[in-house]
Amino acid sequence: MGEIVNKVKQSKLETVDLEKFAEGIIIKELDLKDFLFHEMILKEKEFREKLNNLDWSQFDGTYLTVHCSTDAIIPKWAYMLVVQHAEEFARNVYFGTKEEAIRQLFKEKLDLVDWRKYDGRFVLLKGCSKMDVPPDVYMYATKKLLPHVQKLMYGEACSNVPVYKKPRK
Template sequence: MRARDWAAYHATIVFIGCSVDAIVPSWVYMQLASRLSGVAKGVYFMDKIDVLRPWLDAILLSDVEPYRDKKVTVRAHPDISAAVFTAVTNRLMPVVHTLLYGEAGLPKVIYKRK
């Protein structure tokens, strides 16, 4: 950890966690927090679902009426969690006529109202 350029985190909010299924001792997170103390604006530990919570809440509270009876394409993006795509699907299905996933040129039909 000593070789890390901690100044890169100056005045930022840092969220730490583990994105893979691994056993990480608690002291590792304490060590990271101590290195970032006085450098970062804030240091917080978050599980993967904690990171997604604002996205999921925003989806649940979003106004979907503008999409009523429309054809909607949800753009593919490898960095977005399947949990977000699932929430979008659940939110849009009751109102849209057609729900597609992928790129605009060749989307995959997910749902089509009969």
């Protein structure tokens, strides 16, 4: 009986695991409804007092996303005040829900990649992961990869879906 050969390891296939771009990321949400009178009305003096009394150190080293889950009308300066308070602690401050911040963070991290390293390569965007990577992140990664790859696939090495193959010249 012959030696077992791992054909996946021997292939020219490069795997990009998008989930790895989210490693170590902690996102915390701040819902401004908790800073409003009856969760609906922003009273400037009370709003400022609540911001001043909040323990901002709870956001130390995290990514903070700020939104209001009620239909209250929040003036733009209120969000600016949150940034002013959080800046010392949070790694970054985003507007929106946690899901929206995750999308933004992924895109920021994908913008830092030198995609030229995949020039002429067969690339697999890994499909299965512990984290539910949003579809628009896959779309964004695809846009980044298309100018470089010879072939792009989605899924796992043992069962993948072909997405793109560069036409022969």
